[in-house]
Amino acid sequence: MKALLVLPLLVSSFGFVRAQDALPTQVPGGTKLVVADQNEALQTLMQASGAQAKLSSAVSYANFLGGPAILEAFRAGALDLATVGNTPPIQAHAAGEQIPIVAARVSSETDYFLALRPGLKLSSLEELKGRSIAYGEGTGRQPFVLNALKLAGLTRKDVKLVPLRAADFPDAVRTGQVDVAALNEPHFSRYLADFADRGASALPKEQNDRLPKSLTYLYASKRALDDPAKAAAIRQFVAAWIDANRWSHRNVDAWVDAYYVKRQNLKHADGRKIVESEGAFEFPLLASLIAKQQSLIDVIHEAGDLPKRLDARQEFDLRFDDVIAGKTN
Missing domain, CATH: 3.40.190.10 (Periplasmic binding protein-like II)
Structure with missing residues (x-):
């Protein structure tokens, strides 16, 4: 004592x-x-x-x-x-x-990349407004998304946060269950490669680079x-x-x-x-x-x-x- x-x-x-x-x-x-x-x-x-x-x-x-x-x-x-x-x-x-x-x-570099559902194109963090975004409370994806919103001048009220387990993020974005999901490697590169023919894409790197490392x-x-x-x-x-x-x-x-x-x-x-x-x-x-x-x-x-x-x-x-x-x- x-x-x-x-x-x-x-x-x-x-x-x-x-x-x-x-x-x-x-x-x-x-x-x-x-x-x-x-x-x-x-x-x-x-x-x-x-x-x-x-x-x-x-x-x-x-x-x-x-x-x-x-x-x-x-x-x-x-x-x-x-x-x-x-x-x-x-x-x-x-x-x-x-x-x-x-x-x-x-x-x-950053931990995650903001993957977009097939066919969706966004060019800035500000364009997240109105989008559905996978949200993994208790994971590193949580502050990553919250910081993205903060940098864009948005709050959680400006988007639809969809609570998901981390394991479900890749399927959620590829099937269009959400518009945006923060993916880490190797899931991010695998998603872009496997669904390139369906228009899989991500927020531009210069936008992702605005986020914490x-x-x-x-x-x-x-x-x-x-x-x-x-x-x-x-x-x-x-x-x-x-x-x-x-x-x-x-x-x-x-x-x-x-x-x-x-x-x-x-x-x-x-x-x-x-x-x-x-x-x-x-x-x-x-x-x-x-x-x-x-x-x-x-x-x-x-x-x-x-x-x-x-x-x-x-x-x-x-x-x-x-x-x-x-x-x-």
């Missing part, structure tokens, strides 16, 4: 320690981690890069599609760690779940971070994850073959275009992302999708900044 009195700013209202205690470094034999994956991208990256083989813990992957499903698995105590977009940590926070962010990857988080359960063995394993995983991402950009052809060709059944040329569209990656210190996360919280709160304004500082475990700094210096 004395630590809480002496260092109140270093402990979140959830109660997880953010900065004052050093992370354990020893991973005992037999330590296991269960990590959420999406579209098998993370496990392929870790294995193809060789980062997986260097981990001291036994890591298994569970495949999901979308942040809400991952959050439910965390609630059930079935996960230790997950890669997600910028919104799931906010939803977890709002729900009172303790799943602090332990690492982040920022791209020079890609932000991917690694977040972990408090239960796992409270376990010294698992906390040390997560520390090691964070460092390996950064290495694996850098490998993918130094070895583009190998990464494309391992994931986009063998896992996603795309042509090599199409996979390479996807990788090139992702831009350059950076791995910023978590402390530097608090303001950005707060702005996302505020956008969602202003739209009426959060019961109260949250404090972004409570969503990060800043102890991992030492790990990240060690990989970036």
